[in-house]
Amino acid sequence: MLQNKLLFNQSSVSLEINGLPDYSNNENQDNISIISQWKLMIIDKPVIEGNLDHLRSIMKAFYSYSITILNDENASYNSQLIDIKPENCYTHILLLKSSKPNVKPLNIRIGNSVFADIINCFDQLGFSNKVKNIYSKEFKSLTNQKHSFLKYKKNISEFLLPPVVSLFSIFLFSTAFIYIYDNNENRSLLNYRNKLVSIQSINKLL
Amino acid sequence: MRNSFNNNNIKLSEFNALIKLTAEMAKFLYPYIRQILQSRDDFIRNPKPWNEFKNRYIELISERFNTNSMKVKRLLDPSCNDEVFIKIILTLALCISEDGFLNLSSTLLNY
Numbered sequence: 001m002l003q004n005k006l007l008f009n010q011s012s013v014s015l016e017i018n019g020l021p022d023y024s025n026n027e028n029q030d031n032i033s034i035i036s037q038w039k040l041m042i043i044d045k046p047v048i049e050g051n052l053d054h055l056r057s058i059m060k061a062f063y064s065y066s067i068t069i070l071n072d073e074n075a076s077y078n079s080q081l082i083d084i085k086p087e088n089c090y091t092h093i094l095l096l097k098s099s100k101p102n103v104k105p106l107n108i109r110i111g112n113s114v115f116a117d118i119i120n121c122f123d124q125l126g127f128s129n130k131v132k133n134i135y136s137k138e139f140k141s142l143t144n145q146k147h148s149f150l151k152y153k154k155n156i157s158e159f160l161l162p163p164v165v166s167l168f169s170i171f172l173f174s175t176a177f178i179y180i181y182d183n184n185e186n187r188s189l190l191n192y193r194n195k196l197v198s199i200q201s202i203n204k205l206l
Numbered sequence: 207m208r209n210s211f212n213n214n215n216i217k218l219s220e221f222n223a224l225i226k227l228t229a230e231m232a233k234f235l236y237p238y239i240r241q242i243l244q245s246r247d248d249f250i251r252n253p254k255p256w257n258e259f260k261n262r263y264i265e266l267i268s269e270r271f272n273t274n275s276m277k278v279k280r281l282l283d284p285s286c287n288d289e290v291f292i293k294i295i296l297t298l299a300l301c302i303s304e305d306g307f308l309n310l311s312s313t314l315l316n317y
Contacts, residue, residue: 011240066300070293070313089289090246111247112292113240116299120236123303 004032006131008124012043013117015124017131033132040118045108048096057081059122065092066119209272222311229307232298239299246292260291 008015015038022033038055040048048058061077065084068075076085083095092115096106110118125131216224232239245255264282271278281287301310 011237070297070300070309071316072293089292090243111244112296112299113243113247116240116243116296119300120302123306127304 003036004030006032006128008121008128010117010120010124012114013121014041015039015121016041017125019131022132028130031130031132035131040121042108042110042114042118045110045114046106048106050099054081054099059126062115062119062122066115207271207275207277209270222307225311225314226307228298229301229310232306233302236299236302239295242295243292243299246288259295260287263291 003018003020006017008017017032017035018037019032019035021027021029021031025033027033035052035055037051038049040058042048050058057079058081061079061082061084065075065077068077069086077083081097081099083097085093087093087109090112092110092112094106094108094110096108098105242255242259245252249256264287267278267281271281273279273282281290297310297313301307301313303309
């Protein structure tokens with residue numbers, strides 16, 4: 001059976017995905033749902049290849065590392081398969097550990113331009129309609145964290161808190177003034193009534 | 207930081223619109239953005255694009271920002287502004303995907 005092959009290119013990086021469509025779901029013949037092999041080809045660097053689990057862990061490593069770089073956190077990622085750490089602000093060191101025994105780890109140094117190309121290749125793969133079953137649950141939670149942070153920031157800090165505080169303070173001040181005003185008014189009414197009674201009594205006396 | 211007397215706060219919808227516009231522009235300008243990044247990676251052999259970008263950026267900052275502010279002075283200081291400029295250009299390079307504007311806005315809100 002012939003396998004389908006898809007290529008995602010971005011300048012100096014090319015990602016090749018080989019696999020088969022899931023015929024039990026009546027999928028299109030051009031789609032890939034069962035990934036058998038993938039290859040990440042970077043110009044002037046050795047080819048990186050593996051199975052679906054390797055692809056997921058490498059994608060997760062690159063995305064996590066890119067988020068830590070952008071958020072000014074301590075940028076380094078360590079896992080069983082791949083380590084990424086910065087050498088300086090424009091060079092990154094990848095340490096790829098093979099799952100096969102007696103194979104030495106592969107050390108690759110890439111610049112920011114190649115790093116951006118790799119991330120963009122993975123983005124193309126993630127948004128492609130032809131390839132399915134790429135995102136693992138862990139990776140989904142990683143992207144959701146960013147979105148939930150955005151919602152939290154919008155809803156609570158920007159919309160809810162300031163109006164609630166202002167309404168509460170207005171309510172406090174206004175109730176205090178109403179109470180004082182009522183007391184004064186009652187007193188003035190009583191005084192007025194007393195005056196009237198006294199005038200009436202004077203009239204009677206006269 | 208801006209060299210302006212208007213103190214108008216930007217609305218959330220305007221902020222989101224600007225972010226989307228920036229992300230869309232980054233998609234079209236990606237070859238140039240990549241060229242600048244590559245020039246910084248390989249500065250000894252190809253320093254021209256990086257130097258041109260940096261000079262123009264510094265020119266724009268000194269035109270439109272309050273140069274008396276300490277933050278702006280630090281941005282203009284050639285000994286420590288490379289890291290900030292690399293981060294700015296890398297952020298643009300990483301936001302060219304379909305939901306790239308979300309990455310860009312979360313990065314800016316986190317700043």
